[in-house]
Amino acid sequence: MATDGDADGRPGMTAPGHDGTGAPPPAGVPVTAMVVVALAALVAVGPLAIDMYLPAMPDIAADLGATPGAVQGSLSLFLLGFAAGQLFWGPLSDRIGRRRPVAAGMLLFIAAGAACAFATGAGQLSGLRLAQSLGAAAGPVLARAMVRDLAEREAAASLLSALTLVMSIAPLAAPMIGAEVLALGGWRPIFLVLAVLGLLILLLAWLAVPETLPAARRRQAPALSIGYDYLSLLTDRRFLMPALAAAAPQNGMFAYIVASPFVFVTQFGLPPWAFSLIFASNVVGIIIGTAMNRRLLRALGLARLQRLGVALLLVAGGMLLLAALGLSTGLLHGWQWLPLPLFLYLAAFGFVVPNATAAALTRAGRMAGTASAVLGCLGFGGGAVAGGLVGLIGGGPALAMALVMAGLAVVCAVTSRIGRDAFAA
Template sequence: MLCALALLSAIAPLSTDMYLPGLPVMSESLGTTTVGVQLTLTTFMAGLGLGQLMIGPLSDGWGRRRLLIIGTLVLVASSALCALAPTVEVLIAARLVQGFSGGIGIVLARAVIADRARGDQAAKLFSIMMIIGGIAPVAAPLLGGALLGPIGWRGIFWVLTALAVAMTVAVLLFVPETLPPEKRHGGGFSAMAGNFGYVLSQRRFVGYAATFALSFGAMFSYISASPFVTQEILGLSPGQFSLVFAVNSVGLVGGNIVNSRLIGRFPTRSLLRAGVTTLFCGGALLLLSILVVGYTPWLILPLMFVCVSSLSFILGNATALAQSQVPKAAGTGSAVIGASQFGLAALVSPLVGLGGEGTAVPMAISILVCGTLALTAFTVLTRESRTEPASEPVH
């Protein structure tokens, strides 16, 4: 079941990293600009956030399994539409639907784990799931770079369609219903609004969720800008970019392995603090190196590796700590985390391209700003308090 949930959670890296090497080619093929093809990333991330925001609370009343099945079936259809899109406008719309349906799998994968585990066990499970799912960001850019020449960017979307079919089969075979009827909340609007009110009233939940979302915003600044920074500025080929991207993904997976082994030996909160601090320092050094030294690959690439690898101590730990604050509304809590995560990613994506293809300064600034705000949210909002509000979700 954990492998199936990891596959569901991998829809974001699979649907972004696989076609990243082809972004410059896509802009020529569809007769659009760099900003136009980056909008396919923006709408996908917006769809991921919207899907999680709507389906997470709904699953607290309806259960997880049948919504997962519906979501994966829509994902199959929307992925096929992306492959057939005749214009960039159709592709942007199809990516929105693809993101929405993919968001269902992501939000419910988190909710299923929250249904089954708490505390350090949940943190370890989230970390292990990210290790399994980490195969996607490692393999996706390499696979995308290798397939781009033989089958083109449309062929890459057909591969994504086949993976969506595999996700559907995995849900049908391996993911049972984890929220029994007696633990479900009412499915009406008032109940959903009450659950959102309950979740958002938990100060420490908001702090951990903000730490997660802002850190992911830093990572997506890198994801969105790196194809152009590495190829247009540093002069790497699409194959070399895929290799660099894969190496950074290996750092993310390796960090998750280390993190999973350290959970239980060190407090989860301490591991999260180390990750956020490293992200902030890496972002500051990256911007400083670009402004002072210039575009030196031997300096920029290692600092990008540090920024990406720091996420392995942030994403799983922040998720577990946030979900532990709202155990009675796991679906709604997961929805808030996911919506803020991908909503911020959708905002960041076009911003890193504002300076054009000849500068990496917007990317570095975005990473540093997100890292600074993540460290601030963690420091200010997640401190222990003896006056936490006593509230309950609406049943």
């Protein structure tokens, strides 16, 4: 019989209600609006740190006497550290609770961010951005773990949808904030603003969110068992399939982010302001999808909404691929064929990602932090791979983007089908 798990005998794993990990939320931790905003702010740390300095990259290169490629390398290092850092913070929080790792990670983010403002070379900036990313990684991985501490299945999916709604503001606002700060004071104050935002987010999280993982529910296994915890999760179909289903639309979104400037500005010659409007409208698709998902969860349930989201994702991926094929062969003309399928794809994201994430986290039981780390690594690591694939596929940026995004829609459908019992449990 498993002593810290479920009927499978997997240590730390649980089916809802089988042990303490499937119990109702801890007493005294109500999910208030401030808790939701604080958790969403933690999730938004990564997008803020990535997007705010994008408008300043040419200025950074000129000021530091570096090539554009060297400055772009600081972004690559940030993404690498952001994915890898989650693999550290997640298991640590399963053993010592959530609040102390949140504080440690955010303090590292603040200190490294402030130091970036005084960098004297591209190599130094890249190293500091790597340190900043390792701290930033604590935000989303621990926010997801705290959601699992507070709720499971439909309730967790609803809370994750609320987080997505709030944090969707970050990719919309961050480039505009960065551009305004750049115009007022150059690129260095951008990192000081990031440090101040990090401090505000830390204070908000510390004051609004109490410890969600009491000592009685923490992993008692030694630190050396972390590798086994990861192996246990990655070999459990009822965790891995919803985790992959959650990652696939996120990877598709990364492919879109990487390719879209080349599609709309380079391939079709749109001015940057028009591209910004198209990009913003697609973020609105995520907001609408997550809002509808949260509203319908109580009536339709997680499993049915997951099927609906996957169906919409497949339709959108198919429409996008047909449009791109038509444009590449000359049967269709003009960029106007692309925004609608992109909007539908990201609206489907708003259904699939919260529901699949909730299903995976519910399965993880006492290893919610470790599971959240796997989810984050699959989302960002897979996103880096998807973005790289776009650059390797020929036929033009629109077709390359469509092939990757449509392929990932199929991956989402297949993994959702194989792991259907995880959604129905």
